[in-house]
Amino acid sequence: MLPLHRFSKRAFLLLKIKHRMRKIILSFLYIAVLTLTGFAQDGHDHSGHNHSGHDHGHQTQNTQDHSGHDHGAQGHGDHGNQHGPICGEAQDHEFDAGANAIHHIADANVYSIGPFMIPLPCILYSKEEGLKTFLSSKFHFAGYGHGDGHQAVDRYVLDGGTVRRITDPSFPKGNVPISGFIHKEINKQHTSYVCYNNKLYPTDAKSTADAGLFGGGITSFYDFSITKNVTSMMIVCSLLFFLFRSVAKAMERRVGMAPAGLQNFLEPFVTFIRDEVAIPFLGPKYEKYLPFLLCVFLFILGLNLFGQIPFFGGANVTGNLAVTAVLAIFAFLITNISGNADYWKHLFLAPGTPWFVKIILIPVELMGVLIKPLTLMLRLFANITAGHMVILIFVSFIFIFGKNGQSIPGAGLGAVGATLLTLFMMAIELIVAFVQAFVFTILTASYIGASTEEHHHAEAEH
Amino acid sequence: MIFLADFSVIKPDFGLLFWTSIIFCLFWFLMSRFALGPITESLKKRQSDIQDALDEAKKAKEEMASLNARNEELIKEAQVERAMIMKEAKNAKETIISEAKVKAKDDANRIVASARMEIEGQKKAALLEVKNKVGQMALDIAEKVIRKDLKANPEQVGLVTKLVEEIKMN
Numbered sequence: 001m002l003p004l005h006r007f008s009k010r011a012f013l014l015l016k017i018k019h020r021m022r023k024i025i026l027s028f029l030y031i032a033v034l035t036l037t038g039f040a041q042d043g044h045d046h047s048g049h050n051h052s053g054h055d056h057g058h059q060t061q062n063t064q065d066h067s068g069h070d071h072g073a074q075g076h077g078d079h080g081n082q083h084g085p086i087c088g089e090a091q092d093h094e095f096d097a098g099a100n101a102i103h104h105i106a107d108a109n110v111y112s113i114g115p116f117m118i119p120l121p122c123i124l125y126s127k128e129e130g131l132k133t134f135l136s137s138k139f140h141f142a143g144y145g146h147g148d149g150h151q152a153v154d155r156y157v158l159d160g161g162t163v164r165r166i167t168d169p170s171f172p173k174g175n176v177p178i179s180g181f182i183h184k185e186i187n188k189q190h191t192s193y194v195c196y197n198n199k200l201y202p203t204d205a206k207s208t209a210d211a212g213l214f215g216g217g218i219t220s221f222y223d224f225s226i227t228k229n230v231t232s233m234m235i236v237c238s239l240l241f242f243l244f245r246s247v248a249k250a251m252e253r254r255v256g257m258a259p260a261g262l263q264n265f266l267e268p269f270v271t272f273i274r275d276e277v278a279i280p281f282l283g284p285k286y287e288k289y290l291p292f293l294l295c296v297f298l299f300i301l302g303l304n305l306f307g308q309i310p311f312f313g314g315a316n317v318t319g320n321l322a323v324t325a326v327l328a329i330f331a332f333l334i335t336n337i338s339g340n341a342d343y344w345k346h347l348f349l350a351p352g353t354p355w356f357v358k359i360i361l362i363p364v365e366l367m368g369v370l371i372k373p374l375t376l377m378l379r380l381f382a383n384i385t386a387g388h389m390v391i392l393i394f395v396s397f398i399f400i401f402g403k404n405g406q407s408i409p410g411a412g413l414g415a416v417g418a419t420l421l422t423l424f425m426m427a428i429e430l431i432v433a434f435v436q437a438f439v440f441t442i443l444t445a446s447y448i449g450a451s452t453e454e455h456h457h458a459e460a461e462h
Numbered sequence: 463m464i465f466l467a468d469f470s471v472i473k474p475d476f477g478l479l480f481w482t483s484i485i486f487c488l489f490w491f492l493m494s495r496f497a498l499g500p501i502t503e504s505l506k507k508r509q510s511d512i513q514d515a516l517d518e519a520k521k522a523k524e525e526m527a528s529l530n531a532r533n534e535e536l537i538k539e540a541q542v543e544r545a546m547i548m549k550e551a552k553n554a555k556e557t558i559i560s561e562a563k564v565k566a567k568d569d570a571n572r573i574v575a576s577a578r579m580e581i582e583g584q585k586k587a588a589l590l591e592v593k594n595k596v597g598q599m600a601l602d603i604a605e606k607v608i609r610k611d612l613k614a615n616p617e618q619v620g621l622v623t624k625l626v627e628e629i630k631m632n
Contacts, residue, residue: 106470107478162470190468208473216473224477233482237489244497251504270501290502291494299489322474326482385471
């Protein structure tokens with residue numbers, strides 16, 4: 001009984017540490033949100049007393065919104081003519097740090113190394129068109145820029161590195177050169193319009209699985225492309241696999257010898273997760289779950305660190321809800337599949353409590369089953385996204401103080417400040433990369449541990 | 463440059479969900495099958511090897527210690543034995559010396575006794591010889607004296623012979 005007691009004591013200590021870390025991280029998140037909202041307001045103020053750009057969109061929006069795609073190209077054309085040249089003029093905008101940050105943390109259909117854009121394969125599906133596969137270079141985006149495609153491919157366009165679809169059936173199929181994009185805010189919902197023949201065509205974003213909760217939902221097409229995030233995942237996973245495979249080979253080759261080189265660097269990751277996470281929470285049956293815990297840890301850590309490499313894509317993979325959701329789903333499935341009779345009994349019967357407590361306790365317990373993976377998902381997502389956004393906003397200081405290129409001394413001052421702040425933030429981010437990978441892993445281990453724990457023995461002997 | 467401020471990272475899109483699942487499953491399978499499995503096995507083996515080696519070293523140390531203890535005991539025993547042997551030797555020496563002394567005394571006594579006896583014998587022989595000589599001398603003197611007056615008296619000759627006989631007997 002002694003070892004189990006020790007496990008729980010250790011677990012308690014780890015949870016205490018974890019709580020403290022969470023406090024620190026939460027405070028950073030809080031700062032990040034404050035900064036973000038501050039800049040968002042700043043951006044709005046600017047557009048308030050600036051009559052070009054955004055406001056232009058607001059003025060045309062009322063009528064345009066109603067015309068929709070039912071009225072077709074004619075309606076757009078009329079408005080376009082009434083308001084003068086729509087396309088091309090809208091590019092001159094006030095710098096918006098928030099929008100800039102949001103753009104840079106998003107997934108994309110191009111891979112950017114520094115300012116250079118590398119095309120990626122697009123796999124797109126829509127009911128009308130069926131499955132389309134082609135390289136995103138077909139959108140004719142500039143190799144040095146922000147990934148705006150100059151050509152529509154079967155009504156698909158590349159806007160800021162992301163594929164969107166023109167919903168208007170009057171838009172011609174095939175490869176069509178377009179003159180640009182206009183972004184407008186309609187009912188607090190940002191929408192992108194394609195300029196073609198001096199007319200505006202609304203576009204759809206790809207379908208998302210949030211059921212409209214975060215403003216997404218099922219749209220006219222699905223994007224199964226090998227995006228920037230998918231590419232990053234492939235790079236990181238294959239890198240990790242080859243590194244660990246070489247260590248495994250070295251261990252087989254150097255039996256009975258002291259570890260050397262890469263072994264010394266990578267073995268501690270394995271022993272750390274084994275001795276500090278798996279064994280304290282899972283006890284003697286840890287071996288069954290160790291590969292999963294290690295894979296989760298390495299996957300998250302690898303991608304966290306990969307996303308921090310400046311100019312090398314800066315992929316925000318673990319800061320994307322889809323990725324963290326998949327990891328949380330795996331954790332959820334493993335926890336519940338390996339759950340023993342005790343776990344289910346405690347969940348549905350709450351033994352040892354009077355009936356009126358059961359009425360409250362059982363729904364709470366059942367909700368907890370879903371809330372646990374949900375918190376896993378949101379914690380990792382929020383931490384990494386917040387970190388990336390704060391760094392991007394610090395970098396934006398150069399443009400904010402430089403008044404978008406009009407004030408050179410301001411830009412210089414902004415650059416100094418931004419460098420110092422970004423340096424600090426990146427150091428914090430490095431810690432966060434490790435802490436979040438560790439927290440995700442240790443919580444997964446504790447959930448699995450709780451669902452496989454043998455309650456009866458523990459209580460009987462106490 | 464204005465971007466579409468669409469907070470897209472919070473909207474899980476199907477493509478990313480799909481690819482993440484595939485990549486993570488593949489990663490999980492390949493890692494546990496070809497990398498982590500062998501690594502954890504080797505680590506376990508190494509750990510047990512190191513533990514064994516440590517245990518063995520400890521055992522060897524203990525054996526060494528016990529061996530040392532036995533050696534010390536042996537040395538102590540040997541010392542005790544040596545002391546005993548020395549004591550015995552000393553005793554033997556003393557007895558031998560005392561015996562030799564006694565024997566020497568006896569021998570000396572015997573020699574003294576035999577010498578005494580010899581002396582006694584010699585003394586007797588010398589006395590006898592002296593007696594004989596004295597007798598002879600007395601006889602000679604007597605003979606000379608008597609020859610002068612008693613030569614013709616046989617009664618006197620008989621008496622002198624009788625006297626000499628008496629001296630001899632003494």
